[in-house]
Amino acid sequence: MTDTLSRLAAVIESRKGAAADSSYVASLYHKGLNKILEKVGEESIETILAAKDAAISGDTSELVYETADLWFHTLVMLAELGQHPQSVINELERRFGLSGHAEKAARSATD
Numbered sequence: 001m002t003d004t005l006s007r008l009a010a011v012i013e014s015r016k017g018a019a020a021d022s023s024y025v026a027s028l029y030h031k032g033l034n035k036i037l038e039k040v041g042e043e044s045i046e047t048i049l050a051a052k053d054a055a056i057s058g059d060t061s062e063l064v065y066e067t068a069d070l071w072f073h074t075l076v077m078l079a080e081l082g083q084h085p086q087s088v089i090n091e092l093e094r095r096f097g098l099s100g101h102a103e104k105a106a107r108s109a110t111d
Contacts, residue, residue, distance in 0.1 A: 012079045043070040056062040
């Protein structure tokens with residue numbers, strides 16, 4: 001699974017210096033962080049709506065499609081801010097075996 005994320009991250013990173021008209025990702029980079037964040041927000045809403053539809057219909061194909069879009073745009077956002085998906089994987093690994101309540105309490109204590 002992480003091999004796919006790493007390969008995708010490499011492609012996304014390689015598009016940073018490309019001409020805006022050469023790829024969709026390059027066009028997002030040229031439009032800047034606000035446009036990238038707008039796409040993450042848009043894809044989040046579409047994913048939520050697809051989940052609601054899937055709960056009713058039982059068909060999760062649109063949910064999977066929209067989640068892929070959300071993950072993709074999130075990877076673009078991370079790359080724009082100098083982060084690799086491995087940073088998120090490392091954070092998830094850190095949380096593994098940690099109670100969600102304990103993790104939330106620890107965050108609240110430092111805020």
